[in-house]
Amino acid sequence: MNDDMMIAQPVIEAEGLDLRPLRLSDTGLIGMYAADPRVANMTTSVPHPLPPGTTESFIARAMAPNPHEVIWAMDSSRFGGAELKGIISLKRIEDAQSEIGYWVAPAWWNASVASAAVTALVQANPLADRSIFASVFQDNPASARVLTKNGFEYVGDAETYSVARAATVATWTYIRKLD
Numbered sequence: 001m002n003d004d005m006m007i008a009q010p011v012i013e014a015e016g017l018d019l020r021p022l023r024l025s026d027t028g029l030i031g032m033y034a035a036d037p038r039v040a041n042m043t044t045s046v047p048h049p050l051p052p053g054t055t056e057s058f059i060a061r062a063m064a065p066n067p068h069e070v071i072w073a074m075d076s077s078r079f080g081g082a083e084l085k086g087i088i089s090l091k092r093i094e095d096a097q098s099e100i101g102y103w104v105a106p107a108w109w110n111a112s113v114a115s116a117a118v119t120a121l122v123q124a125n126p127l128a129d130r131s132i133f134a135s136v137f138q139d140n141p142a143s144a145r146v147l148t149k150n151g152f153e154y155v156g157d158a159e160t161y162s163v164a165r166a167a168t169v170a171t172w173t174y175i176r177k178l179d
Contacts, residue, residue, distance in 0.1 A: 009070055014120030016079050017113065019072035019088060022062040026073055026147055029084040031055035033105040040138050040164035043103055048164035068092055070127065074104065074117050083109075088117045096130040102146075114146045122150055122176060130179045135160065135171040152176040 012019040022030075027065065033039055040048035062071040069091040077083045086104035090125065093099055099119065104113045122132065134152055136143040148154070152174035162169045 010126055011123065012072065012120050012124045012126065014074075015112075015116040015159050017074050017076040017085065017116060019065055019117060019120060020075050021163070022059050022071055022073050022087075024059060024063075026084055029105075030058065030087065033084075033103075034058075036106060037164065038106050039103050041162065042137060042143070043164065044160050044162055046103075046164055062163070064118075069164075072121070074102075074113055085113050087115070088114075088121055088173075090121070090127055090132070091131070093125065093133065096128065097133065098129045099129050099133045099135075101134070102143075110142070114143070115149055118146055118150045122178070125178055128133055130177065132176045132178065134176075136173045136174075137162070138170040138172055144174075145172045147176075150176065 009021045011021070012058050031050065034046050035048070035050040037048050040046040040050070061067060061069070069089050071087060071089040073084050073086060074086040075083055076085060085108045086102060088100070088102040090098040090100055100118065102114055102117060134147050135158060136147065153176070155173050158171045158173050159168045160171050161167070
């Protein structure tokens with residue numbers, strides 16, 4: 001997909017939740033969850049402590065036309081659950097390739113929330129990708145299991161910088177070919 005093309009961000013149905021576009025009303029919950037060091041420390045870009053205005057800027061970027069990163073809320077309110085359990089996104093790398101990223105609030109760890117979200121997003125393939133990449137910190141094997149369970153194949157080790165940790169962190173890299 002060309003970065004100059006607009007996309008209509010769909011709501012994607014998953015097992016026990018919907019992946020929906022972010023909205024302003026998500027600010028409080030995203031801020032609360034992202035401020036948790038257990039969440040921030042497993043991401044590359046969430047700072048800890050979370051500076052004022054960070055969540056508002058994140059939501060504004062997600063709601064802007066033609067975003068470089070398409071972001072969904074993991075919302076189980078249709079099923080009587082929480083309105084926001086986590087975040088999942090696809091960041092455009094180049095035409096027909098994206099990088100998937102996600103985090104789940106600690107209250108729903110080990111409850112298959114991430115697996116359901118990744119499964120649904122890969123099946124929906126809303127950016128018409130030929131392949132999706134992912135990387136996870138090597139001290140987060142649960143996230144690696146989510147990927148392998150969803151057909152991602154390990155391709156190698158790397159390193160990336162974590163803002164919350166203020167350090168370079170070893171990662172495992174994965175790919176899922178879709179065509």
